[in-house]
Amino acid sequence: MTAGAGERPANAPAPFAIPERMELIVKVAERCNLACTYCYFFFHKDRSYESHPALITEDSVNGLCDFASSAALSGVKTIAIVFHGGEPLLLKPQRFDALCEALSAALEGLCNYSFSVQTNATLIDETWVDLFAKWRMSVGVSLDGDEARNDAYRIDHQGRGSYQNALKGLRLLQGAAAEGRMGNPGLLSVVDPEGSGAAAYRHFVDELGFRRLSFLLLDETHDTITPKIVKGTEDFMLGVFQEWTRDDRKDITVRFFSELIACFCSDEEMKHFAPYREDMSNVFTVSSAGDVGMDDVIRSLGGRFAEHRFNLFDHRLETVVQSDLYREIRTAIHAHRPAACAACDWWKLCRGGRVNTRFDEASGFERETVYCSALKNIYSRVVSYLLDNGIDGDDILRRLS
Numbered sequence: 227m228t229a230g231a232g233e234r235p236a237n238a239p240a241p242f243a244i245p246e247r248m249e250l251i252v253k254v255a256e257r258c259n260l261a262c263t264y265c266y267f268f269f270h271k272d273r274s275y276e277s278h279p280a281l282i283t284e285d286s287v288n289g290l291c292d293f294a295s296s297a298a299l300s301g302v303k304t305i306a307i308v309f310h311g312g313e314p315l316l317l318k319p320q321r322f323d324a325l326c327e328a329l330s331a332a333l334e335g336l337c338n339y340s341f342s343v344q345t346n347a348t349l350i351d352e353t354w355v356d357l358f359a360k361w362r363m364s365v366g367v368s369l370d371g372d373e374a375r376n377d378a379y380r381i382d383h384q385g386r387g388s389y390q391n392a393l394k395g396l397r398l399l400q401g402a403a404a405e406g407r408m409g410n411p412g413l414l415s416v417v418d419p420e421g422s423g424a425a426a427y428r429h430f431v432d433e434l435g436f437r438r439l440s441f442l443l444l445d446e447t448h449d450t451i452t453p454k455i456v457k458g459t460e461d462f463m464l465g466v467f468q469e470w471t472r473d474d475r476k477d478i479t480v481r482f483f484s485e486l487i488a489c490f491c492s493d494e495e496m497k498h499f500a501p502y503r504e505d506m507s508n509v510f511t512v513s514s515a516g517d518v519g520m521d522d523v524i525r526s527l528g529g530r531f532a533e534h535r536f537n538l539f540d541h542r543l544e545t546v547v548q549s550d551l552y553r554e555i556r557t558a559i560h561a562h563r564p565a566a567c568a569a570c571d572w573w574k575l576c577r578g579g580r581v582n583t584r585f586d587e588a589s590g591f592e593r594e595t596v597y598c599s600a601l602k603n604i605y606s607r608v609v610s611y612l613l614d615n616g617i618d619g620d621d622i623l624r625r626l627s
């Protein structure tokens with residue numbers, strides 16, 4: 227029997243529901259004043275920025291407000307808006323302020339929403355600090371270690387290091403936080419497989435005064451990974467863990483480890499949070515030209531992932547979440563267990579690792595993360611630490627089973 231107009235054929239896959247929470251990564255600037263050597267946005271397979279306007283257009287701002295408010299009316303309860311780039315502070319403060327005004331007017335009363343910005347901090351001045359304070363914006367600063375380490379990778383277009391300029395911006399943010407005008411800025415740092423995690427942690431905490439730290443594993447796939455990167459990543463993260471646990475301070479969080487410990491120690495966290503810890507399926511990227519795609523790191527896989535199929539003007543969230551691409555990513559994250567993970571004791575927590583690091587050109591997302599061996603050793607070390615500190619091993623085992 228064939229389906230009538232408007233009906234779904236009996237053998238068609240079930241439609242995906244509108245997510246309760248989503249993150250909109252808004253590319254307010256698709257250029258950067260830096261040229262970090264590992265940047266996935268400018269130096270990987272997604273070359274879309276080359277044909278996009280340097281700064282978000284007014285049409286895209288209007289389209290974004292319509293897209294976000296329509297998503298809220300369709301049932302999204304929480305929208306986290308992350309201003310991103312390139313370097314988002316290349317958009318002048320006046321336009322940035324107007325963008326926040328427009329989004330706020332569109333979403334007020336429809337859903338919970340928040341603004342945050344990820345910046346290299348080199349362009350921050352008092353005007354920006356006032357703007358962040360006005361919008362209670364959470365600010366993440368990207369840095370990669372001490373001056374020598376940072377300036378080996380985070381360089382400008384003339385090859386000059388960016389550390390000193392970033393430090394000036396960071397101090398302005400921290401000064402405003404100390405006065406109670408805004409929250410403490412967080413750190414976002416990319417793991418350096420050839421560097422020391424312990425030294426990086428000590429620098430960020432002792433010398434730079436960060437209290438919220440986040441470390442990103444390199445966005446490698448099975449087509450690009452090397453054993454050296456995996457081992458270097460493991461050593462780096464274990465070095466961070468060693469110093470963080472040595473400090474044993476409640477006011478310092480290292481996101482990766484804080485999340486792991488919360489899951490190991492709480493039934494609720496393991497049940498409700500662990501499956502979404504690495505969920506990138508409800509993260510959507512909006513380009514300066516108004517295109518809507520999946521999370522940037524998924525787009526950086528290239529091919530069909532980098533195609534622009536949707537935009538703010540012709541499509542709504544309902545269309546995006548019914549697409550083959552969304553279905554493929556969401557199924558890989560939530561419904562597919564790689565063969566290598568079949569008998570793994572860490573599955574409930576790990577879920578095969580971050581989906582983009584499970585990718586290879588030949589089989590898509592069939593495999594476990596490239597960081598599997600490193601993660602197993604890291605999980606074991608965290609559990610050993612918890613056991614040494616009096617957490618009941620049977621409880622941990624029960625939560626994992």
Ligand code: SF4
Nearest residue numbers: 567570576578594598
């Ligand atoms: S640790 Fe490895 S085998 Fe276990 S779930 Fe994670 S990726 Fe799969």
